[in-house]
Amino acid sequence: MNTQDHISKEYNDELEQLRAKVLNMGGLVEDSFNDATKALLKGKVQLAREASKEDYKINALEVSIDEDCSNMIALRQPAASDLRNIFAVVKIVTDLERMGDESEKIAKFTAELSTNSHSMKFYNSLKSLVQNTREMLSAALDCYARLDAEKALEVLELDNEVDAEFINVNRILTTYLLEDIKNIEDTIKVMWCARSIERVGDHAKNICEYVVYIVKGNDIRHVIDEESRQGREK
Amino acid sequence: MRKGTDVELLQNLGDTVGKPLIDGDSRMSCSKVDVFYNNNNQAIFDISVDLGKNEILAMIGPSGCGKSTLLRCLNRMNDTIEGCKVEGEITLDGIDVYSKNIDPVLLRSNVGMVFQKPNPFPKSIYDNVAYGPRLHGLARNGAELDDLVEESLIKSGLWKETKDRLNKPGTGLSGGQQQRLCIARTIAVKPEVILMDEPTSALDPIATATIEELMYELKSSYTIAVVTHSMQQAARISDRTAYFHLGRLVEVNETNKVFTNPEHELTENYITGRFG
Amino acid sequence: MWLEDIENNMNNTKIVQASLKKRYAKERRFKAYGIFSISLSLLFLSFLLFDITHKAMPAFTQTYLKLDIDFSYKNLKLKEGSRYSEKELFSASYRQLTSKSLYEIFPEVTNRKDKKVLRNFVSSGAQYNLRDLVIENPSLIGTKKSIWVLADDDIDSFAKGLIDRNLPESERRIKDNQLVWIDTLEADNRIEKRLNIGFLTQGDSREPEQAGIWGAIKGSFFTMLITLILSFPIGVAAAVYLEEFAPKNNWFVDLIEVNINNLAAVPSVVFGILGLAVYINLFGLPRSAPLVGGLVLFLMTLPTIIIATRAAIKSVPPSIREAALGVGASKMQMISHHVLPLAMPGILTGSIIGMAQALGESAPLLMIGMVAFVADIPQGFMDPSTVLPVQIFIWSDSPERAFIALTSAAIVVLLIFLFLMNLLAIILRKKFETRW
Numbered sequence: 001m002n003t004q005d006h007i008s009k010e011y012n013d014e015l016e017q018l019r020a021k022v023l024n025m026g027g028l029v030e031d032s033f034n035d036a037t038k039a040l041l042k043g044k045v046q047l048a049r050e051a052s053k054e055d056y057k058i059n060a061l062e063v064s065i066d067e068d069c070s071n072m073i074a075l076r077q078p079a080a081s082d083l084r085n086i087f088a089v090v091k092i093v094t095d096l097e098r099m100g101d102e103s104e105k106i107a108k109f110t111a112e113l114s115t116n117s118h119s120m121k122f123y124n125s126l127k128s129l130v131q132n133t134r135e136m137l138s139a140a141l142d143c144y145a146r147l148d149a150e151k152a153l154e155v156l157e158l159d160n161e162v163d164a165e166f167i168n169v170n171r172i173l174t175t176y177l178l179e180d181i182k183n184i185e186d187t188i189k190v191m192w193c194a195r196s197i198e199r200v201g202d203h204a205k206n207i208c209e210y211v212v213y214i215v216k217g218n219d220i221r222h223v224i225d226e227e228s229r230q231g232r233e234k
Numbered sequence: 235m236r237k238g239t240d241v242e243l244l245q246n247l248g249d250t251v252g253k254p255l256i257d258g259d260s261r262m263s264c265s266k267v268d269v270f271y272n273n274n275n276q277a278i279f280d281i282s283v284d285l286g287k288n289e290i291l292a293m294i295g296p297s298g299c300g301k302s303t304l305l306r307c308l309n310r311m312n313d314t315i316e317g318c319k320v321e322g323e324i325t326l327d328g329i330d331v332y333s334k335n336i337d338p339v340l341l342r343s344n345v346g347m348v349f350q351k352p353n354p355f356p357k358s359i360y361d362n363v364a365y366g367p368r369l370h371g372l373a374r375n376g377a378e379l380d381d382l383v384e385e386s387l388i389k390s391g392l393w394k395e396t397k398d399r400l401n402k403p404g405t406g407l408s409g410g411q412q413q414r415l416c417i418a419r420t421i422a423v424k425p426e427v428i429l430m431d432e433p434t435s436a437l438d439p440i441a442t443a444t445i446e447e448l449m450y451e452l453k454s455s456y457t458i459a460v461v462t463h464s465m466q467q468a469a470r471i472s473d474r475t476a477y478f479h480l481g482r483l484v485e486v487n488e489t490n491k492v493f494t495n496p497e498h499e500l501t502e503n504y505i506t507g508r509f510g
Numbered sequence: 511m512w513l514e515d516i517e518n519n520m521n522n523t524k525i526v527q528a529s530l531k532k533r534y535a536k537e538r539r540f541k542a543y544g545i546f547s548i549s550l551s552l553l554f555l556s557f558l559l560f561d562i563t564h565k566a567m568p569a570f571t572q573t574y575l576k577l578d579i580d581f582s583y584k585n586l587k588l589k590e591g592s593r594y595s596e597k598e599l600f601s602a603s604y605r606q607l608t609s610k611s612l613y614e615i616f617p618e619v620t621n622r623k624d625k626k627v628l629r630n631f632v633s634s635g636a637q638y639n640l641r642d643l644v645i646e647n648p649s650l651i652g653t654k655k656s657i658w659v660l661a662d663d664d665i666d667s668f669a670k671g672l673i674d675r676n677l678p679e680s681e682r683r684i685k686d687n688q689l690v691w692i693d694t695l696e697a698d699n700r701i702e703k704r705l706n707i708g709f710l711t712q713g714d715s716r717e718p719e720q721a722g723i724w725g726a727i728k729g730s731f732f733t734m735l736i737t738l739i740l741s742f743p744i745g746v747a748a749a750v751y752l753e754e755f756a757p758k759n760n761w762f763v764d765l766i767e768v769n770i771n772n773l774a775a776v777p778s779v780v781f782g783i784l785g786l787a788v789y790i791n792l793f794g795l796p797r798s799a800p801l802v803g804g805l806v807l808f809l810m811t812l813p814t815i816i817i818a819t820r821a822a823i824k825s826v827p828p829s830i831r832e833a834a835l836g837v838g839a840s841k842m843q844m845i846s847h848h849v850l851p852l853a854m855p856g857i858l859t860g861s862i863i864g865m866a867q868a869l870g871e872s873a874p875l876l877m878i879g880m881v882a883f884v885a886d887i888p889q890g891f892m893d894p895s896t897v898l899p900v901q902i903f904i905w906s907d908s909p910e911r912a913f914i915a916l917t918s919a920a921i922v923v924l925l926i927f928l929f930l931m932n933l934l935a936i937i938l939r940k941k942f943e944t945r946w
Contacts, residue, residue, distance in 0.1 A: 079465065
C-alpha cells in the first residue's frame with residue numbers, strides 16, 4: 001500500500017481517522033462475538049444478557065463511517081488506491097455490522113437457553129468451531145489493520161475449515177435433536193447459534209477479499225468460490 | 235507496486251508501463267523522441283507513444299513535465315522557438331513530419347491546435363472561421379465558404395448563438411464562446427488531428443463542461459490529444475491517459491484503469507495527490 | 511489569549527493611523543508639486559504662443575496705396591495701335607507709372623531727393639503687378655484707372671504702427687516730410703490695409719512686403735515627400751526583419767540594434783555634414799535640392815520609425831501569432847495578415863511624430879545649402895529650394911522691421927502644421943485602438 005503522505009495533511013488525517021474508526025468498530029465486534037460465544041460455551045445466561053449491551057455503538061459507528069466515506073467521495077474525489085480504500089471500507093463496515101447482528105443473535109439465543117447440564121456436550125461440539133471463527137475474525141481485522149494481502153489470502157482459506165467444522169457441528173447437533181427430545185428447543189437454539197457463527201466466518205472471509213482488493217486492485221470476490229466449486233466438482 | 239521515493243523511482247524508470255503503442259492503425263506516432271532546448275537542456279527523454287484513430291488521449295503530469303512540449307512537437311509549433319531541437323521520429327499516417335520535404339505550414343493544416351487562452355483574431359466571427367479556408371483555398375467561391383463557416387460553427391456548437399451576428403468581432407464573445415470559436419476556426423481547415431493545450435483552464439465550470447461535451451462529439455470525426463492539468467477532466471473525457479513525469483513517459487493505459495488501479499507508483503502518487 | 515490579540519490589533523491600528531497622517535500629507539505635497547509644475551509649463555507655453563501670435567499679427571495685413579495710373583501709350587512707351595504681342599506687353603515700361611501718379615498727387619514736390627523718397631512710397635514690385643494687369647487685360651492701355659498698389663515696407667510698417675511718430679526725426683525711419691505726405695494720402699482715403707494673401711502665395715523676396723512662404727512650403731512638401739517615401743517602407747521593413755527574422759543571440763544583429771538605437775540620439779547637424787560629403791560632393795547631386803534634403807532627413811527619421819515599429823510589433827501578443835501559425839499560415843502571412851495590421855497604430859504614430867520632427871529641422875538642411883536666398887518657387891525635386899524652418903531662420907536675420915512680423919507669422923504657420931500632424935497621429939491612434 002502507498003506509504004507516502006498526501007500533500008493535504010487534512011486528507012491524510014481524514015483517511016487515518018477513517019481507518020481508526022473501522023478498527024474501533026472491528027474491536028467492538030470482536031468483543032461482542034467473543035462475549036456472546038463465551039456465554040454460549042459456558043451456558044451462562046447472565047453473561048449473555050450483558051454481551052449485547054454495547055451493540056448500539058457498533059450501529060452508530062456504521063452510520064458514522066458511511067457518512068465519512070460519502071463526504072470524502074464528494075469532497076476529495078479519491079482516485080486509485082484511495083478510491084479502492086474508501087469503497088472497500090463501505091463494504092467492510094456492512095460486513096462488520098452484520099457480524100454484530102449475528103453476535104447479538106447468539107447472545108439472545110444463549111440467554112433463552114434453559115440452564116441445565118446439557119451445556120457440557122454443546123461446549124465440546126462447538127468449541128472448535130468457535131475457536132476457528134474467533135481466529136478468522138481476529139486475523140481478518142489484523143489484515144485490514146496492516147493491509148497485508150498475502151496474509152489475507154491465507155486467512156481466506158481458513159473459511160473452508162470453518163465451513164467443514166460447521167457441517168460437523170450440524171451433524172452432531174442433529175443427533176442430539178433425535179436423541180434428546182426433551183431438550184429439543186435448546187438444541188435448535190444452539191443450531192441457530194452455530195449457523196450465526198458460521199456466518200461470522202463468511203463475513204470475515206469477505207473482509208479478507210476486500211483487503212486484497214485494496215492492496216492489489218483485483219476484485220477476487222466470487223472468483224475463489226468459483227475456483228473452489230470447480231475444484232470440488234473435479 | 236514498487237515502493238520508494240520519487241527520485242529513486244524516476245532513476246529506476248524503465249520502459250513506459252501500460253500500453254503506449256497501439257496494435258493496428260494509429261493516426262500519429264512518436265518513436266524515441268528527444269527534445270532539447272538551447273542544445274543542452276533536455277526536456278523530453280526517449281518517448282514513444284501512439285495516438286489512435288478517433289480516440290482522445292489525455293496527457294497529464296505535474297508542471298514542467300514536458301507534456302505541452304511534446305504536444306507542440308506534433309504540429310511542429312516548436313519550430314518557432316529558437317534553439318529547440320527535436321530528435322526521433324514523429325509520424326502522421328506513417329509519414330515523418332520532420333522530414334525535409336514536409337512543409338510545416340501544410341502539416342499544421344492537417345494537425346490543428348487549440349490553445350489555453352482563447353485567442354480569436356481581432357476580426358469578425360465569420361472572418362475568424364474563414365481565415366484558414368481562405369488561406370489554403372479550401373472553398374471555391376463565396377457560397378462554399380459560407381457553407382464551410384456554417385458547418386464549422388455548427389460542429390463547435392456556436393451556430394445558434396452567432397448566426398445572426400457573424401460580422402460582429404470575435405473578441406466580443408464570452409470566454410467559453412471564444413474558445414468554441416477557436417475550435418471552429420481549427421476544424422474549418424478540416425484537420426485529421428486536433429491538439430488541445432489545456433483548452434479549458436481559463437474557463438468557468440459551465441463553459442468547461444460545454445467544451446468537454448464538444449470534445450466528446452468531435453471524437454467521432456477527429457483524433458484528439460489533450461494536455462490537461464485537471465485529472466478529473468482527463469478522467470471524464472479521455473479514452474487513454476498518458477502520465478508524464480519530468481520529461482519521461484511513465485505510464486499509458488486505458489483511462490479507467492489509470493484512475494482505479496494504475497500500474498506505476500509514480501502515477502498513483504500523482505493521481506492521489508501524494509505529490510504535485 | 512484572545513484579549514491579547516485584540517490589544518495587538520488595536521496597537522497595530524494605532525500605528526497605522528499615526529503613519530496615515532504623514533502619508534496623506536506627503537501625497538498632498540506631491541500633488542501640489544505636480545499641479546505647480548503643470549501650471550508653470552502652461553504659463554510659459556501660453557506666454558510663448560501669445561508673444562509669437564502678437565508679433566505675427568502685423569504680417570497678416572498689407573498696406574496698399576490707391577494711385578491713379580495713366581496707362582497712356584507715352585508712359586508705356588508703346589506704339590499706338592490696338593493689338594500687341596505678349597512680348598511687347600512684357601517689355602513695355604511700367605516703372606514710371608506709379609511715380610507719375612505720385613507726382614500728380616503731390617505737385618509741390620520738386621526736389622530730386624524728395625522726389626526719390628516719394629517714388630519709394632511704392633513697393634519695387636508694384637511695376638510687375640501692373641505689368642501682369644496689362645498683360646491680362648490689354649484694354650487697359652490708353653485708359654486712366656485707380657489701382658491699388660503695394661506700398662513700400664517702411665510705409666507699411668508705419669501704417670501698422672510699428673514706427674513711432676512721436677520720436678525725434680533723427681531716430682525715426684520715416685522723416686517729417688514723409689509724415690506729411692502720408693497724412694495727406696490718408697486724409698484722401700488712399701491708404702488701405704488688406705489681408706496679406708501674398709504671404710501664402712509668394713516666394714521669398716528682399717522686400718518684406720513681397721515676401722511669402724509659398725516657396726518654403728513647397729520646398730518643405732517636396733522634402734517631406736522624399737523623406738516619407740524612403741523612410742516609411744525601409745523603416746518598417748527593417749523593423750519587421752529585426753523583430754521577426756533576425757537570429758536572436760547573434761552578435762552582428764545585436765551590433766546593428768545598438769547602432770540604430772544610438773543613431774536616434776545623434777545631433778541632426780551630423781546628418782547634414784554627411785549629406786554634404788556624400789550626396790553633394792561624392793554623388794554630385796545639386797545643392798539645396800529637396801531631393802538631397804529629403805535624403806538627409808530620411809537618414810534622420812529612419813531610426814525613429816524603426817524603434818517605434820519594433821515597439822509596436824513587440825506589443826502584438828504572441829497568442830495571435832500562435833493562433834495564425836496554428837491554422838496554417840506561413841510566417842510572412844502571419845506578419846502581413848495579423849502582426850502589421852495590429853501594430854499599425856503604433857507604427858503610424860511613430861512615423862507621424864518622426865515626420866513632424868523632420869519638418870521642423872533646420873540644422874542639417876543648412877549644411878546642404880538651403881541657407882541660400884531662393885526666390886523662385888521650386889517646381890520639382892531638383893530645383894533649389896528652402897524649407898519652412900530655414901526660411902524662418904533666414905528671415906530672422908534680416909534688418910527690416912517688417913521681417914520681424916513675417917518671421918513670427920511663418921513660425922505660426924509652422925506650428926499649425928506641426929499641431930495638425932500631431933492631431934492626425936492622435937486621431938489615427940484612437941481610430942485603430944478601438945478595434946481591439
